[in-house]
Amino acid sequence: MMTFEPIGRVKNELTEKRFIKNAESIVSEILINDHFLDGLYKIEEQKYIDVLFEFHQSDGYQLITPVFNGETRGVFASRSPNRPNGIGVTTVRLIERKGNKLFVSGLDALNDSPVYDLKPSDFSFYRNLQSRDDLMLSRPRINIEKHISRGESRALLQQAGQLHGHYCPGLAMGVLATMNAMDLLRQASDGMEELLAFVETNNCFSDGVQYISGCTFGNNALIFQDYGKNAVSIVSRDGRGYRARAKNDIRQVIGSLFPDFNPLFEKVVVEKNHEGSLKQSFKEVSKDVSFGMLEIPFDEMFDLQEVKLKIPDYAPIEESSICDECGEVFMSSRGICLKGRRICHACNDIHHPFLDGYGIHCV
Ligand SMILES: [Zn+2]
Ligand SMILES: [Zn+2]
Known part of the structure; x- marks a missing residue:
């Protein structure tokens, strides 16, 4: 048995035990106890450090445990805080040091967690790249899954734009509807029809759905219902899932926050006036609106409900x-x-x- 003396404590906004989203955007303070202060000499030279801390609020553990994307794994194959020895090891970015305080981002520790050690991270670029490459080959959607589990809508919208070709409110709606439904369902897509998306329109919205859900026209996990509604149901093969539907007054909500949008939409899209400068301003405003929508509370724009749907059989292999x-x-x-x-x-x-x-x- 070893006994440890904490060298400091974590101070941050994470006071409640919950699934930590967006750890990269959370800034934590690590407060080092006075008699360990000299140990910080030259730590400013490090960009990344490994923090060893205690998951002091976790109680008990399971050897098989659910992980962020809803699948289950052995505890040693996961980053679950509920571990046999309750030890956390996380690589964080060192923002700055002020005396006995280190400001870091990316720490998934709760407020008041005892810290036992700090080390410069062995962040060998090549090794990191190599393992990322391996991971991408076995799970091509791992980065998207991480963004969904962390609620990183901005990164997801940016990437969905690569598929869609422009940024617009419809794309943003598809991204938001799908990521929120997927976050509730906690199931990732492996592109093999285990996760299905029932999309009710074929406009900009449906590109957001395809990019975020991984259920696409090509892998037969996208079921198209030609209802002309900005709505999607994200469903697992047992038929259980969630339907997100844009509220009837979503255009008014957008219009009141971004007054330039609707008049330009009328001119360029409805009246098909494609004059260069007009089209350019419309694209600009569309982009601003789509990213601006990420700041509007989800419930103001969407209804989200649990559903149970009849699922088609796996796509047949054709002669x-x-x-x-x-x-x-x-x-x-x-x-x-x-x-x-x-x-x-x-x-x-x-x-x-x-x-x-x-x-x-x-x-
Ligand atoms: Zn669009
Ligand atoms: Zn023919």
């Missing part, structure tokens, strides 16, 4: 046929037999439903 007309390979179910010939839909005169900005329709 291939060769079209007797065009000679191209197609999924057998997407064609017909006509007078003994196999014909793909593209070669068939009958018009088949397709999806565009007008919804699902036949021409």
